[in-house]
Amino acid sequence: MSRIFIQPPDHNSFDTFLSYAKEHGYNLEIASFAYSSVLDSNWQEILRDHQRKLRGFTGTISLHGAFMELIIHSRDKRIREVAKDRIFQNLEIAKALNTKYVVFHGNFNPLIRHDGYKKNWIRQNAIFWSEVLDKYPITVVLENLWEPMPEIFKELLDGVNSSRLKICFDVGHANIFSEVSLEEWFAVLGEDIVYMHVNDNKGDFDNELALGEGNIDWRKFSDLIEKYGIAPEIVFEVGTLEKTMQSLKYFQKQNIYPFNVPARNTSALRKHASR
Numbered sequence: 317m318s319r320i321f322i323q324p325p326d327h328n329s330f331d332t333f334l335s336y337a338k339e340h341g342y343n344l345e346i347a348s349f350a351y352s353s354v355l356d357s358n359w360q361e362i363l364r365d366h367q368r369k370l371r372g373f374t375g376t377i378s379l380h381g382a383f384m385e386l387i388i389h390s391r392d393k394r395i396r397e398v399a400k401d402r403i404f405q406n407l408e409i410a411k412a413l414n415t416k417y418v419v420f421h422g423n424f425n426p427l428i429r430h431d432g433y434k435k436n437w438i439r440q441n442a443i444f445w446s447e448v449l450d451k452y453p454i455t456v457v458l459e460n461l462w463e464p465m466p467e468i469f470k471e472l473l474d475g476v477n478s479s480r481l482k483i484c485f486d487v488g489h490a491n492i493f494s495e496v497s498l499e500e501w502f503a504v505l506g507e508d509i510v511y512m513h514v515n516d517n518k519g520d521f522d523n524e525l526a527l528g529e530g531n532i533d534w535r536k537f538s539d540l541i542e543k544y545g546i547a548p549e550i551v552f553e554v555g556t557l558e559k560t561m562q563s564l565k566y567f568q569k570q571n572i573y574p575f576n577v578p579a580r581n582t583s584a585l586r587k588h589a590s591r
Contacts, residue, residue, distance in 0.1 A: 319574040321345045321378060321551040322560050327354065327362045332557055334369060343375040345419070345551050349409050350380045355402065363409055370413070378417035378511075378551075381406040383461075387423055389440035400444065407452050417455050417511055417549070419484050426464045426493075434468060442475045449480050457484035457511040464495040466504040473508055485548070486513040491532050492522060498536060502544045509546055513553040514563070524554050527563035528570075538573040550574055 320342045324333035327348035337344050348362055349355060370377065386399040403420060410418045424437055445456060458469060458481070469483055483505050490501060502509065514537075516530030517523055527534060541548070550573070552560050568575045 318342055318375070319547065319549050320564070321376070321549055322557075323347055323380070323551055323553045325555050326351070327366075329557070330366065331369065333560075334373070336557060336560075337375055338373060341375070343377070343549070344373070345378045345380055345417075345553070346413065346415075347380040349406060350382050352382065352384065352402075355382060355405055359409070363412060366413065376417075376549075377413055377415045378419065378549075379406065379410045379413060379415045381410075381418050381420045383421040383423070383459075386421070388444050389423075389437045391436065396440070403448070407448065407454070410454055411452060415454065417457050417484075419457050419459050419511070421459050421461045422463055422469065423461065424463045424468055426462055438468065438472050438475060441472050445472075445481050446476055446478070449476075449478050453480075455480045455482060455510070457482050459484040459486050459489070459513065460493075460501075461486070461489050462493050464493060466496070466501045470504050470508075473505075482510040483508045484511040484513060484551075485509045486553075487532060487537060488513065488515045488517050488522060488524065488530075488553075491517055491519050491530070498533075499540055502540045502546075506544055507546055509548050511551070512548045513551050515552075515554045524559075526554055526559040526566070527552075528566040534567070534570060534572050538571075538576055541573045542576070 318341055321344060322333055322337055322342050323345040324330045325347055330348060334344065346366065348366065349359060354362065382402050386402055388396055388399045388403070390396050390399070406418065448456060463469065473481060485501060490498060514527060516525040516527050516532050518530045552563050554560055554563050
């Protein structure tokens, strides 16, 4: 089964990416409902359109949830309520699309160094995501953004202790914001990393370059996946279909995970990427 997901960045690019995913046997991460401009307008119409077009699609579907300023750990109750309402809106959409995963950002602010902030983040997130998992039979994957190190996610996951709360490790975000090595993220989180976003940058801006155009060591990335014995889903989150195809070919040429699979599966993966 393919570990590769491609991501149309918005509903306007959905048709093109869906066609490519069908042709090559890839999976799809839908980002159409990650934006308040959509969620406050014609999202029901877009949802019906997606449902119709996905009929017969045999790949796995995931959803990137809303992420901008959603502070579920805010000390202001009204702000927490708005953030939670938006997330539940996404979860209903994920349910309607029969998705396996839904991605949400952790939104931990490392500039707030008071220990009480960290404790509150863990407590509020543990309460909320436990409630979510009780209501929805879906796997929530929390994505690192500004988080400087993996331990905060580890404490949260250990506290919730659910096989359906896992990590979406964003390699590009870690290259900009992490204070520790790439290996430490793997060492601390290990098998909890079930899902990954891959794109490149030069350690300064989150500009989602095609793979190989920044300074991320993708050979190290691939070696660490093998070293820690994990098999995460890989989402090519680079924006355009052209950059997606370019990135797939780069991983293929460099024999980067998931293209470094056993020989019996390699030919199929290479066939997909070369088209």
